[in-house]
Amino acid sequence: MLLDDLVVFNDPLSSVVVPPNVIPELQSKPSIPFSAIRNTSQSLIPVADLLAILSTSPIPSTCDVPSSTNNVFNIFSPRHTLVRKQAEGYYLDTANKKRKKYDEHLNNLAEQFKLRDCIGIPIHSVEPTNTGAKLLPCLIIAKEKKGDDVGFRLACQFGEKRNTYAFNCDPSIAYPPLHQPGPPYTVPRANLSEHLQCYQGQNHQKRWILFLPGSTEEVKELYSWNWMRIMDKNGWSYCTLQLPEKGLGDLQVAAEYITYAARKMYKKATREKEKGIRRKTRINIIGHSLGDALPRFSLRFWPDIRSMINHLIAFGPPNHGTFMADVACSVIPCPIAVTQQRINSSFLCALNSYQKTFSSIKYTNILSKFDELIRPITSSEINEKGVTNIYIQDFCPRRIFSEHLGAGIFDYCGYFLTMNALRSRSFKNLSTEECCAETLMPGINSSTTEFISKVAYLAKEHARHLLMYFGEVKDEPELRCPFRTDCIKRKRRVNKTKLR
Numbered sequence: 001m002l003l004d005d006l007v008v009f010n011d012p013l014s015s016v017v018v019p020p021n022v023i024p025e026l027q028s029k030p031s032i033p034f035s036a037i038r039n040t041s042q043s044l045i046p047v048a049d050l051l052a053i054l055s056t057s058p059i060p061s062t063c064d065v066p067s068s069t070n071n072v073f074n075i076f077s078p079r080h081t082l083v084r085k086q087a088e089g090y091y092l093d094t095a096n097k098k099r100k101k102y103d104e105h106l107n108n109l110a111e112q113f114k115l116r117d118c119i120g121i122p123i124h125s126v127e128p129t130n131t132g133a134k135l136l137p138c139l140i141i142a143k144e145k146k147g148d149d150v151g152f153r154l155a156c157q158f159g160e161k162r163n164t165y166a167f168n169c170d171p172s173i174a175y176p177p178l179h180q181p182g183p184p185y186t187v188p189r190a191n192l193s194e195h196l197q198c199y200q201g202q203n204h205q206k207r208w209i210l211f212l213p214g215s216t217e218e219v220k221e222l223y224s225w226n227w228m229r230i231m232d233k234n235g236w237s238y239c240t241l242q243l244p245e246k247g248l249g250d251l252q253v254a255a256e257y258i259t260y261a262a263r264k265m266y267k268k269a270t271r272e273k274e275k276g277i278r279r280k281t282r283i284n285i286i287g288h289s290l291g292d293a294l295p296r297f298s299l300r301f302w303p304d305i306r307s308m309i310n311h312l313i314a315f316g317p318p319n320h321g322t323f324m325a326d327v328a329c330s331v332i333p334c335p336i337a338v339t340q341q342r343i344n345s346s347f348l349c350a351l352n353s354y355q356k357t358f359s360s361i362k363y364t365n366i367l368s369k370f371d372e373l374i375r376p377i378t379s380s381e382i383n384e385k386g387v388t389n390i391y392i393q394d395f396c397p398r399r400i401f402s403e404h405l406g407a408g409i410f411d412y413c414g415y416f417l418t419m420n421a422l423r424s425r426s427f428k429n430l431s432t433e434e435c436c437a438e439t440l441m442p443g444i445n446s447s448t449t450e451f452i453s454k455v456a457y458l459a460k461e462h463a464r465h466l467l468m469y470f471g472e473v474k475d476e477p478e479l480r481c482p483f484r485t486d487c488i489k490r491k492r493r494v495n496k497t498k499l500r
Contacts, residue, residue, distance in 0.1 A: 103148065110150035115140055121156070169349035174485040178354055182302030183482035185256050187244075192260040195242045198268070199228075203235035204278045207310060208265050209422075211240045212258065214289025215247040215337050216465035217458070222288065225454050226410055229443045239265055247290055248335035248469050251297065251347055252480050259298045259305055266308035282310035284422060288408055289373070290337070292317030292365070297351045299358060301483055311362040313421050315408025316371050319356075320379040321348050333472035343379070345476055350483050356382055363387040364421040366414050368407040370400050388427055390417060395435035405458060410451070412438035 113119065120135030142153035185192065211227060213219040219240045220228075231238045241261045243254050265283050272278035285295050292314030299306055318325075321343035329339050340347035357363055367380050369391050374380050381389040392402045392413045402411040408418065413435040420427065444451055481487040 175353040179303050187256050196261050198239040201235040201237040206236045207280045208283045209238040210285045212287035212291030214291050216462045246465050248337045250336050251340050255297045258295050259302045262305045262308050284311045286313045288315045306358050309361050313364045316374050316404050317380050322374045333474050335469045339476040346479050357384050365389045366417050367391050368402050369393040371404045373404040395432050415441040
């Protein structure tokens with residue numbers, strides 16, 4: 001401590017206050033570069049800098065400091081030198097102790113890691129993709145000790161992933177609450193009923209199953225030579241639903257057909273239970289491609305059907321869209337349904353709003369790593385509790401023919417996984433031998449012309465419907481009022497104005 005009226009400091013390098021009454025006295029000495037000394041109202045000047053300035057000047061070693069006591073301060077007194085050396089010593093001792101403890105901590109930490117251990121290095125800047133990676137996985141391949149230091153050599157798999165089509169819906173958009181009652185039908189009931197065909201089976205122990213096609217697909221051409229044969233053979237009851245406009249029109253309207261079908265099938269199963277014919281009333285849904293995203297849209301905005309659905313099984317669904325639709329629609333006008341399957345489309349953002357799944361329903365996504373239409377392939381996945389995402393190639397790696405169509409339509413492994421889901425069995429203990437035992441589903445013979453002609457016909461019809469559809473648009477249509485909170489509020493305000 002040096003003259004309480006002037007300064008108080010513990011560290012000679014710390015910033016301290018120079019009282020304003022010292023400034024005029026020092027400025028009277030022209031040999032000192034006082035441009036570095038400023039009033040305390042502007043900034044502080046370190047004592048060390050002040051001493052350096054004074055030590056280079058020819059002024060006397062003492063100066064009168066105006067104060068109430070009129071004390072004389074000797075800047076280079078022995079007392080000052082002693083205090084300064086003590087402060088420096090304390091500072092260095094403390095720094096050395098902290099450094100020593102830190103080194104000991106690092107050495108103890110290094111001893112815990114061994115060769116071949118996998119560690120993660122934090123990634124501070126992550127590209128906004130559908131992945132949530134925050135760590136770079138690395139393997140310790142060498143551990144070297146030099147003196148007190150321990151060094152590691154790491155092998156890391158690193159690649160910069162840039163995804164233009166990231167799944168990022170606008171979080172500021174508000175949608176109707178999850179439990180808000182669904183809107184009424186805009187399609188006449190006669191039209192809704194016309195697209196639904198049901199087939200009564202003899203095995204009443206099994207649930208009713210609803211088969212749904214994707215865009216451009218005719219439901220009977222898609223399922224008549226595979227799954228419908230299996231249902232008939234096992235005596236299971238099922239229904240098929242043909243989407244309006246081959247699934248190329250407005251999907252908001254197509255969702256009404258699925259809502260109607262679920263209600264009607266559940267009502268039929270409930271009547272059978274009341275008669276003692278059937279034990280289970282909740283239905284299962286099997287959908288190819290778009291045939292899974294649409295029922296999820298119905299479940300989101302018609303909450304009453306959630307208690308009617310038991311299991312939703314999907315083959316290659318565009319749950320988060322596909323950039324194949326983005327690419328196609330950026331070049332030429334597209335059918336409405338294709339624009340609605342673009343990544344971050346208004347339809348898909350509404351579909352995935354607030355909650356993607358519901359706990360009372362089981363979800364199984366049977367996927368292919370060689371899917372040529374749904375890209376990125378992770379777009380089909382739903383990473384939430386109660387959802388099983390399973391790839392055919394995880395069991396049968398060489399099945400390159402199991403692509404978007406084959407995964408659930410004729411591949412044996414896809415059939416095996418579907419039957420496993422329908423029987424509510426676990427996927428944990430499935431073996432490769434079971435899933436890859438055959439190539440094609442039961443009842444399909446690759447040596448017959450039927451298989452080749454069916455696959456060729458489906459491919460031809462897919463291209464024909466896309467090219468011959470005359471409802472192309474350049475931009476996606478807006479969400480209808482029942483699926484937009486802002487639209488509902490605006491409509492209420494208009495009605496209120498009219499009433500006045």
